[in-house]
Amino acid sequence: MVYQEAVEWLFAQSRAGAPRGLARIRALLQRLGQPEAAFPAVHVIGTNGKGSVVAYLAAAFRAAGEPYGATISPHLLDFRERICTHQGPIPEAEVVRFVEWAQQQRWQEPVAFFDLTTALAFHHFAAVGVRVAAVEAGVGGALDATNALPDVRVTVITNIGEDHLETLGGSLEGVARDKGGAIRTGVPVVTGAEGVGLAVIRAIAAERGAPLYVLSEGSPIFDLPAQPSLRGRFQLQNARLAAAALRLLGYGEPVLSTGLSTAVHPGRMQHLTYQNTPVVLDGAHNPPAVRALVEEFEEFHLVFGAFPRKDYHTMLQTLLPRARSVRYTYAARGALRAEELLQEHPAPYFEHPLEALHHAVGAAQQDGALVLVTGSLYLVGQMLRQLQAQHLASPKKVG
Template sequence: MTYSEALNWLFSQTRAGAPRGLGRIRGLLERLGHPEALFSAVHVIGTNGKGSVVAYLEAAFRAAKEAFGATSSPHLVDFRERIRTHLGLIPEGEVLEFVRWAQEERFLEPPAFFDLTTALAFRHFAQKGVRIAAVEAGVGGALDATNVLPRVRLTVITNIGEDHLETLGGSLEGVARDKAGAIRPEVPVVTGAQGVGLEVVRALARERGAPLYVLSEEELFALPTAPALPGRFQQQNARLAAAALRLLGYEEAAIARGLAAAFHPGRMQRLEYRGVPVVLDGAHNPPAARALAEEFEGFHLVFGAFPRKDYASTLGALLPKTKSLRYAWAGRGALRGAELQRVRASPYFEDPLEALEHAAAAARQEPWPVLVTGSLYLVGAVLEGLGLSAWTAPEVGP
């Protein structure tokens, strides 16, 4: 079996209609000897900003010369981006060996892709001597596979917005209850949630005796330096990370170096394509799209999305500043032309690079930047098509 064949097998593993729950991941970890018990963790939950908070934490851990782990999803170009340590991305050989092991096992509840990926990450962290990991939740909190971590030192709930509504209860309050359900007794919580979401988080934190720190102008959330990740919305993510790191006891120097060095591909990532400025961003729900649109006066838009997302509202948040629009296929399972064009008639391209070229031609006539967004999978397809690597560990100064 090749590495590519191992990934194809991983991607093909689904819940097949089974309900969400922790039984599958628990069964996996039990057979692996409970590697999740060998490191402590920061559990990062929320509608938007999870990956950015993980990136800030990861860079600060590196600055502090910590033996750390980090997970994020989805990947952009290479599956290995999902699982990282102070030593770099997980090796292909380890992924291959794990898949061979999993294929030989017989499970009462067959694990799905995210269960397998989470178990692989935890085993890798244990093998590499990780002391603390920044772990990004997948969907929700209470029933997410990452919620089996036994040694969570701090929980970050970035925000709570309209995404995965059907999966997480059908309402903003339902989403909040699912995400806040991962709050652990007496474990501190840092959050940027507002409104209904904050009310639910506050109530559950009180019920479980978890100290709650809500984003404010207080010194705990102060930024010791300008954060590396571009975009005004990144200020909140950086402040949440700074507060988390202070509560964990990290020195101000390491916090400052980490915030200044963080790198998160596919989030306001800037590059040049044939003389035209291009911004790649994985905004895939209405709150993220609204925040992204605020960063521009105008743009030529390349948009792709998946049917499980509220793509019409996401696109609607971008249209007021869109100078020209074209759609692109974002990958397996993504929406195609006829479905996207129901929102607004515009050209559709099966090849994302053809869509990028079409937008670049428009940008040469009307000089606005090209924005590629709607899905991180679309961003990844563009990066891969351009032959660019998504993930390079940032250099952290002395």
């Protein structure tokens, strides 16, 4: 088996309609010798900003010289981005070995992609001897595979917003209960949640005796010792949450300063130049993320692609008033097609993201505005792949 075959097999695995829960991940981890018990973790939960908080935490662990692990979801260009340590992304050979092992197992319930990926991450972390991990939840909290972690030192709940409503209870209160269900007895909680979501989290934390630190209440624990490296005003909240978690873990101000100012998280407010035109790539994929994103720009030429399970109607209602022009594209397998997107607002549709970008750049060159590519992190990943392929295929200058 080669690496790409292993990744394709992982993505093909599904729980086949079985309910959400921890039974599958626990069975996996038991057969692997309980690797999740080998390291303490920061559990990062929330609707938006999880990956950015993990990026800040990982940069701080690196600044401290700590053997660390970090998980994110989804990835942009390569599956290995989902599982990183102080040694770098997980080696391809280890992914292949794990898949070959998993294919030989027999399970009472079919194990899904995220169960397998989480088990692989924990197994890898234990193998390389990480001393702390920043672990991003997938969907929700209480029933997410990452909640199999036995030694959580800090829980970060970034925010509570309108995403995965059909999975997490159908309302903001239901989303908050599911995410807040991962709060551990006596373990500190750091959150930027507001309104109904905060009320639910506050109640759960009180019931479980978990110290609660709320960003909106202005505690000095959220102070920023340095300018965050990730762009966007919304990133200030993510940086403050990471700073609070790091202080609760006992890290000093020099480590916080270096970590916050050196974090890298591609695909989030990523600026580049294409054909001498400014382009911003951002993986905003739900209404709260899009609302935060549009506050960064007065106007733009829009390239949009999304998935039918997302509230793309509300996302477009937020984006279109500031868009000088619009074009749609196919984000990735399973994404919205032309007939679905064109019901929202008449605009050109492009099968390939790079074609949509080229069309948008043509419009932007007429008025000097930038191009914004958004709607899905998968779209951003596809765009980056096609840009890389174009660069590699371009004739090289000689002499």
